[in-house]
Amino acid sequence: MNNYDINKTPKKQLLSMQIDLSKFEKATEEEKKQQDVMSESTTFFKDGMKNLFKNPLAVISIIVLLLIIGVIVVAPMIVPYSYEEMLSIDGKRDKGAKNLAPFEYSKAEQAYMEKGGERFPHIFGTDEQCRDYFIRVIYGTRVSLVVGLFASIIVLIIGMIYGSIAGYAGGRVDLFMMRIVDIIYSLPDMLVIILLSVVLTNVLSFESNSFLAKMGTNMVSLFIVFGMLYWVGMARLIRAQILSIKENEYILAAKSIGTKPGRIIRKHILPNCLSVIIISTALQIPSAIFTESYLSFIGLGVQAPMPSLGSLANSAREGLQSYPYKLVFPALMICLIVLSLNLIGDGLRDAFDPKLKR
Amino acid sequence: MADLTKNTNIDEPLVKVEHLKEYFPVRSGFKKLTLKAVDDVSFTVGRGETLGLVGESGCGKTTVGRTLLQLYKPTDGKVFFDGEEITQKNINQMRKRMQMVFQDPYSSLNPRMTVEDIIGEPLDVHKLYSNRKERREKILDLMKLVGLNAEHATRYAHEFSGGQRQRIGIARALAVNPDFIVCDEPVSALDVSIQAQVVNMFEELQDKLGVAYLFIAHDLLVVRHISDRIAVMYLGKIVEIADSDELCDSPVHPYSQSLLSAVPIPDPKVTRARKRIVLEGDVPSPLNMPSGCAFRTRCKYATEQCAKECPTLTDRGNGHMVACFNK
Numbered sequence: 257m258n259n260y261d262i263n264k265t266p267k268k269q270l271l272s273m274q275i276d277l278s279k280f281e282k283a284t285e286e287e288k289k290q291q292d293v294m295s296e297s298t299t300f301f302k303d304g305m306k307n308l309f310k311n312p313l314a315v316i317s318i319i320v321l322l323l324i325i326g327v328i329v330v331a332p333m334i335v336p337y338s339y340e341e342m343l344s345i346d347g348k349r350d351k352g353a354k355n356l357a358p359f360e361y362s363k364a365e366q367a368y369m370e371k372g373g374e375r376f377p378h379i380f381g382t383d384e385q386c387r388d389y390f391i392r393v394i395y396g397t398r399v400s401l402v403v404g405l406f407a408s409i410i411v412l413i414i415g416m417i418y419g420s421i422a423g424y425a426g427g428r429v430d431l432f433m434m435r436i437v438d439i440i441y442s443l444p445d446m447l448v449i450i451l452l453s454v455v456l457t458n459v460l461s462f463e464s465n466s467f468l469a470k471m472g473t474n475m476v477s478l479f480i481v482f483g484m485l486y487w488v489g490m491a492r493l494i495r496a497q498i499l500s501i502k503e504n505e506y507i508l509a510a511k512s513i514g515t516k517p518g519r520i521i522r523k524h525i526l527p528n529c530l531s532v533i534i535i536s537t538a539l540q541i542p543s544a545i546f547t548e549s550y551l552s553f554i555g556l557g558v559q560a561p562m563p564s565l566g567s568l569a570n571s572a573r574e575g576l577q578s579y580p581y582k583l584v585f586p587a588l589m590i591c592l593i594v595l596s597l598n599l600i601g602d603g604l605r606d607a608f609d610p611k612l613k614r
Numbered sequence: 615m616a617d618l619t620k621n622t623n624i625d626e627p628l629v630k631v632e633h634l635k636e637y638f639p640v641r642s643g644f645k646k647l648t649l650k651a652v653d654d655v656s657f658t659v660g661r662g663e664t665l666g667l668v669g670e671s672g673c674g675k676t677t678v679g680r681t682l683l684q685l686y687k688p689t690d691g692k693v694f695f696d697g698e699e700i701t702q703k704n705i706n707q708m709r710k711r712m713q714m715v716f717q718d719p720y721s722s723l724n725p726r727m728t729v730e731d732i733i734g735e736p737l738d739v740h741k742l743y744s745n746r747k748e749r750r751e752k753i754l755d756l757m758k759l760v761g762l763n764a765e766h767a768t769r770y771a772h773e774f775s776g777g778q779r780q781r782i783g784i785a786r787a788l789a790v791n792p793d794f795i796v797c798d799e800p801v802s803a804l805d806v807s808i809q810a811q812v813v814n815m816f817e818e819l820q821d822k823l824g825v826a827y828l829f830i831a832h833d834l835l836v837v838r839h840i841s842d843r844i845a846v847m848y849l850g851k852i853v854e855i856a857d858s859d860e861l862c863d864s865p866v867h868p869y870s871q872s873l874l875s876a877v878p879i880p881d882p883k884v885t886r887a888r889k890r891i892v893l894e895g896d897v898p899s900p901l902n903m904p905s906g907c908a909f910r911t912r913c914k915y916a917t918e919q920c921a922k923e924c925p926t927l928t929d930r931g932n933g934h935m936v937a938c939f940n941k
Binding site: 516530 | 705706713717725726727735739783790
């Protein structure tokens with residue numbers, strides 16, 4: 257193409273369609289370079305995260321959740337009361353500090369403060385056993401979040417392994433494994449949870465002072481219940497994903513290379529359904545928190561005096577007429593956590609779903 | 615590099631396929647039917663040779679390629695590679711020597727892997743390097759071989775054009791230094807200008823590395839350009855095999871004749887003088903194949919014998935094999 261000389265080409269006739277070369281300029285080196293520039297190399301994950309942070313609802317939810325996590329980490333260090341401690345002044349039990357309203361001081365405390373003593377305010381008031389309600393709600397939130405997180409992780413691990421084996425193996429193995437899932441699915445959840453909680457509480461015993469004993473048998477049995485029951489949904493989801501992904505040609509390509517099934521699942525299939533896994537795990541957390549609250553509400557959750565949001569709400573029920581705020585605080589906390597997790601889950605789905613991409 | 619001294623009997627063809635059959639069970643309602651995707655196919659591919667495999671869509675070309683590599687378990691028949699029969703046991707060793715390039719460069723590359731990892735995977739699987747540095751060097755060499763820049767190594771497949779993606783796929787196939795590559799319509803998803811580049815690259819690689827190809831395509835011009843010999847398939851059977859020029863200039867089987875008459879020739883004079891042989895009717899369903907010769911329902915030379923017996927490939931001289939009673 258370089259051989260064309262503008263001066264050698266015949267003159268353009270008036271009506272001819274010939275292109276007038278003198279009207280064209282040669283591209284400069286800089287302009288040529290501009291054509292070469294490819295878009296910035298982004299990974300799927302980075303791309304999704306960028307999309308996520310464009311979603312105002314998701315960003316607000318992340319901020320709210322981070323705030324809650326910050327408070328439950330920091331508050332126990334600042335507030336001088338513990339969740340099981342009955343309030344006392346100078347070593348003497350303060351019997352008047354029962355059912356105080358938020359930011360109210362008992363008579364003994366007022367007298368103490370008049371003498372010049374300092375007293376940390378009861379931000380959410382106190383309960384009927386003279387315990388600071390704020391710190392109890394904080395600890396309850398901790399318990400609920402931990403239960404939600406761990407339960408989801410347990411569900412994720414079991415569901416992922418089971419689902420990917422069933423999906424990848426296919427055929428009879430898949431048929432058999434999925435019928436087991438169907439059986440578990442068909443059992444009424446709550447009945448099994450209640451039965452298991454009752455049985456496990458009696459069966460489980462831990463060495464005292466061990467980490468598990470500190471959590472209490474009820475909490476451990478909660479995890480087991482989650483592990484045994486709620487993985488089925490995850491397993492089904494992951495199996496369905498794998499069934500569709502394994503038809504892709506790159507799986508066949510991996511097979512033709514000689515890749516072993518385990519590596520194909522790990523390297524090729526799971527990374528490609530990662531978005532679905534992240535999203536459903538994020539959406540699993542609130543449902544686990546709900547179940548935990550429900551179980552604590554009917555008295556099968558965490559062990560007293562350890563509070564959880566559900567058990568706090570349950571004990572608030574008795575004095576609902578006189579002290580409605582005691583129900584409001586834990587309920588509000590559950591709402592905030594569940595709502596923000598759900599919105600984050602939704603945001604993740606929107607951000608990572610390739611079908612929604614422009 | 616494909617070393618011809620690997621095996622002592624050089625005269626033996628590299629790949630020998632004998633009576634390969636691949637049937638798929640199909641369920642329609644309560645009836646169980648078998649789909650004969652590949653029905654009794656035999657051919658050979660010599661060292662450094664290219665065998666073109668042509669036929670219309672759905673005639674089982676791709677299935678031949680995949681069954682040959684044991685990606686589908688063959689219903690019947692044997693495949694010999696370098697004199698050794700391929701079985702489920704030694705297939706993993708064999709995969710080091712026979713590879714595949716796929717049709718669709720968009721779906722045959724994992725979107726979550728970088729180019730480096732895609733090309734490096736065969737190396738990982740067969741442990742063909744001793745340290746990270748060697749792995750990287752090998753990958754960069756391969757990328758250079760297929761005409762990709764080293765700076766592309768950290769990019770993801772979706773950042774490339776179709777031609778570049780196909781190059782990545784070819785580099786992946788070459789990573790284990792194979793003697794034989796099944797190219798499953800490697801250029802049909804590409805633009806014509808890119809097709810030429812990629813086809814030429816296949817030829818260059820053959821000259822450099824001495825690999826043999828089974829080149830599956832439906833574009834006869836491309837196949838004629840690259841192949842030493844061509845096999846024509848119709849409904850799961852090979853109806854004609856010959857040297858590529860001989861088959862293109864003097865096809866014998868009525869199906870090959872019709873197929874070749876449909877190839878566009880970029881010369882209006884020739885095209886006007888040519889008579890296009892248009893086949894009547896549709897391809898019969900592979901679920902309900904006609905008795906005897908599969909092509910007889912559309913063949914103008916069909917006789918009673920065609921309905922009763924199935925013609926076998928017979929030599930018409932010079933290794934020109936045709937399966938037809940009447941031509």
